[in-house]
Amino acid sequence: MRGVLVVVLAVCVDLIVFTALNYVEKRLKTPERGFDCTANLFREWAEAGLRWTLLYAVFGKDGPSSVFKRWVTTHCFLCPVFETGRSGLLGNSPAEKTKMWFIGTVATAAACLFWEITFAGTKENNNGEERKQKARVLFMRVISLYRPDYILLFGAFVFLAMAVLCEMFIPFYTGKVIDILGSQYQWNDFLLAIIFMGAFSFGSSLSAGCRGGLFMCAISSFTCRVRVQLFGSLVRQEIGFFETIKTGDITSRLSMDTTLMSQAVALNVNVLLRTFIKTVGMLSLMVGLSWKLTLLVLMETPLTGLLESIYDTYYQRLYKEVQDSMARANDAAAEAVSGIRTVRSFNTEQSETCRYDDRLMDTHNLKTRRDTVRAVYLLVRRMAELGMKVAMLYYSRLFIQSGEMSTGNLVSFILYQSDLTDNITTLIYIFGDMLNSVGAAGKVFEYLDRKPLVRIDGNLQPGTLKGCINFHKITFSYPTRPDLKALKSFSLELKPGQMTALVGPSGGGKSTCVSLLERFYQAQDGQILLDGQPLENYQHSYLHKKVAMVGQEPVLFSGTVKDNITYGLTDCSLEKVHEAACKANAHGFICQLAKGYDTDVGERGGLLSGGQKQRIAIARALIRDPQVLILDEVTSCLDTESEHMVQQALASCPTQTLLVIAHRLKTIEKADQIVFISEGMVHEQGTHQELMDKKGTYYKWREGLFTKGDTTERQ
Incomplete structure (x- = not known):
């Protein structure tokens, strides 16, 4: 608004100066002199220079810099340029100066508007x-x-x-x-x-x-x-x-x-x-x-x-x-x-x-x-x-x-x-x-x-894998919550042939450990070592064949039961599918389906119950013969018989590294190592009897959890 006011004032001042100069010119001109083209052009250019100097000196600092400078220059010199060209082409016939001023003002405004809209070098x-x-x-x-x-x-x-x-x-x-x-x-x-x-x-x-x-x-x-x-x-x-x-x-x-x-x-x-x-x-x-x-x-x-x-x-x-x-x-x-x-x-x-x-x-x-x-x-x-x-x-x-x-x-x-x-x-x-x-x-x-923030370009594929895992001073925050530390200088060792159970309150960091081990995220500090090598050094498909996970809420894809068990594998025989299904106690209910292993499970497995989906997910993990197996609350949807058969199948692999997140007392007590995690840190670790004898945080958490809700299971 201020810039518009400055331009309006500049036009008014220029009109006053132009009228005064025109009046002086008429008073000085005599009929005897006639019309001199050269002298007239000289006066035109002199008047334009004088008006430009005056307007720039008075309003230049207050005007809208680039736009105002272009407008003042064009406004003052448009008429002399036009008059010079017209005289050169058409001769010495004079033009009415006042009319030319009004035409020049309108033309200049239109030209500057067009320039600012289309070509001006503004920001x-x-x-x-x-x-x-x-x-x-x-x-x-x-x-x-x-x-x-x-x-x-x-x-x-x-x-x-x-x-x-x-x-x-x-x-x-x-x-x-x-x-x-x-x-x-x-x-x-x-x-x-x-x-x-x-x-x-x-x-x-x-x-x-x-x-x-x-x-x-x-x-x-x-x-x-x-x-x-x-x-x-x-x-x-x-x-x-x-x-x-x-x-x-x-x-x-x-x-x-x-x-x-x-x-x-x-x-x-x-x-x-x-x-x-x-x-x-x-x-x-x-x-x-x-x-x-x-x-x-x-x-x-x-x-x-x-x-x-x-x-x-x-x-x-x-x-x-x-x-x-x-x-x-x-x-x-x-x-x-x-x-x-x-x-x-x-x-x-x-x-x-x-x-x-x-x-x-x-x-x-x-x-x-x-x-x-x-x-x-x-x-x-x-x-x-x-x-x-x-x-x-x-x-x-x-x-x-x-x-x-x-x-x-x-x-x-x-x-x-x-x-x-x-x-x-x-x-x-x-x-x-x-x-x-x-x-x-x-x-x-x-x-x-976009390049993934978690590297998948490793090429390490050893012929044999022991499955020794070390979490070394891991510090991690989720991308959606960068200010909240999910793990704080977290260290833990998982040994081959042992079952490690992660326990603790919700939000303590148990599932975060699993996500990092599965390479879903990249820790901000520290490393996870598998047989002494960082996880990112392993070839992507090799790592996820040797490290398998079954989640608490397994996801199945539309297709047959066989397709879901062999998901991600090629040239997998039907005998191996049956073997994995038997270990997961899924073979019995699969054979009772309308088309057996060729039965469609529906979108996201919607045609199956929660326990059936869980057993198919366990078979999907076991068919890979993983060296490291992660079970995240997988027994929550299973009956006692299915849970017992799954535990027997896991016991048949004595060299396997097993990581379990569970709340059932029987599952936890059988673990070779129990790790109590809270607020992203390891508070206690040891066997069940060792932690119970300490009567520390694990003892208090276990008594508070199972005394109220799992009395029957304890007996």
């Missing part, structure tokens, strides 16, 4: 240049991903050029036919024009169909390939990545952004080249028909460009907000569907519906704003087009009356002009659309280029 435009440079880099990366489809794209571009060239000549021969029919009729000329029209129409249609088919094939191949690459990159990320990124955002990148990314070349470049070739060709033909009308039509282009620049700024921002809002809505729906059992058990169906409705309403409101901006833009643009068409028809009538054009030429020109306006608008718009498509590619490349 915003510098950011825009950086954004465009980044978009160009991303665009070249997208093109490089199209390398396997170059043959399809080359063929599509050849047919594109043929379609455009044929299409350009159809209006030209349409005008020829009208001229032939309007003048003395000649059958041969008429037949030749009709043959050419038909040939060009057929060639355009055939080439356009081939072009579209080849482009669609290239898009489909590209989208499938990029989605596979993106999905492969996502599943290699560390677990902490999925805790910070919402599921809706990931699915949006896989579905919507990869589709937009594929359009950056195959569709947008298709439209860009087709439109550019048509525009150049039509302009050439239009100039041949009437260069005056062509010049008149092209006067609309700067206005269209300015409107498009303003519109694109607002539309792209709203478009991004709509995309983010849709991702939030998808995330809300995914959360409700994945947790449908919890939603049903707490009777929150209505609240989840309302939450999803709120997200959809946010998206609807953003779409309404976006579409309103587009509607206003289309209205203004079409009003400008209407004004240009009225002017073109008015001057066309004059040209026909004067014999400069024929009626057929006018028809051809109008046909070209209607397409030309759309083509120029498309050329301007397509850059914004390509920027939007490349923006989606930037999000995809962000995930493709």
Whole structure:
């Protein structure tokens, strides 16, 4: 507001100074002297210099620096520059100075406004240049991903050029036919024009169909390939990545952004080249028909460009907000569907519906704003087009009356002009659309280029593995809670052939130890050693074959029982599957299923009970013959018989390192080593009898836990 006030005051001061100088000039001028062109130009430049110096000295420090300086310079010197050029071209006829001042003021304001919106080197435009440079880099990366489809794209571009060239000549021969029919009729000329029209129409249609088919094939191949690459990159990320990124955002990148990314070349470049070739060709033909009308039509282009620049700024921002809002809505729906059992058990169906409705309403409101901006833009643009068409028809009538054009030429020109306006608008718009498509590619490349924070590039694969594990002064915080230490200088040794039980209150760090041992996260300090080597040195697939885990809430995937037991393994015999299922006490209930081992378990194993899923998960771990086995509350869903059989199967591997998180007294008492963990530290460790004799934290925790809730089990 202050800057506007400064400019208004500067205009008022300049008007006063200009009027005073003009008054002095009129008083000093005498009729006898006449009009001297050189002296007049000298006065013009001297007055401009004086006004510029005065305005800059008075308002330069208070004005909006760069904008004000450009405006003052242009405002003061525009009239002398114009007068110098006019005198050199048209002679010594004087111009009315007051009228020139008003015209110069308006012209300067319009020019500065146009410059600031489009080309000015302000911070915003510098950011825009950086954004465009980044978009160009991303665009070249997208093109490089199209390398396997170059043959399809080359063929599509050849047919594109043929379609455009044929299409350009159809209006030209349409005008020829009208001229032939309007003048003395000649059958041969008429037949030749009709043959050419038909040939060009057929060639355009055939080439356009081939072009579209080849482009669609290239898009489909590209989208499938990029989605596979993106999905492969996502599943290699560390677990902490999925805790910070919402599921809706990931699915949006896989579905919507990869589709937009594929359009950056195959569709947008298709439209860009087709439109550019048509525009150049039509302009050439239009100039041949009437260069005056062509010049008149092209006067609309700067206005269209300015409107498009303003519109694109607002539309792209709203478009991004709509995309983010849709991702939030998808995330809300995914959360409700994945947790449908919890939603049903707490009777929150209505609240989840309302939450999803709120997200959809946010998206609807953003779409309404976006579409309103587009509607206003289309209205203004079409009003400008209407004004240009009225002017073109008015001057066309004059040209026909004067014999400069024929009626057929006018028809051809109008046909070209209607397409030309759309083509120029498309050329301007397509850059914004390509920027939007490349923006989606930037999000995809962000995930493709992301390196997992947990290394998976180790190559150590020893022939034999003892399974000796050492936690050496581990300090760790979860990515979502960096200020809270889950483990604090934690040290622990797990020996082969022994069962170690981790006990303690919830949130003490037991599951964190398991997560670090499974390489779900990377500790901020310390190391975990397996047979004296850091875990990150081992080859990824080798490590997870030798170190297997069964979680408290096992996850099964849609497919057969056999597929879930052999998950991640190839060429696994049916006998080995049966053996693992028998060890997990799962063979009996599997044989009772409708199709046995070929029975589909449903999505996330929803067709099986909790205990059945738990036993299949145990079989999935045992079939790998792991040297280190981690059991996280796996007996919580098992009956006594199943638990006994699982314990017998584990006892049959005397050299195996076994790590157990459990609350059942029988399981804990059988452990060779019990480690009591609380607040991320080891408080006590030893056998059950040793810890009970100490009567320390383990003794108090055990008495408080089992005296109340597990009396029957103790007996």
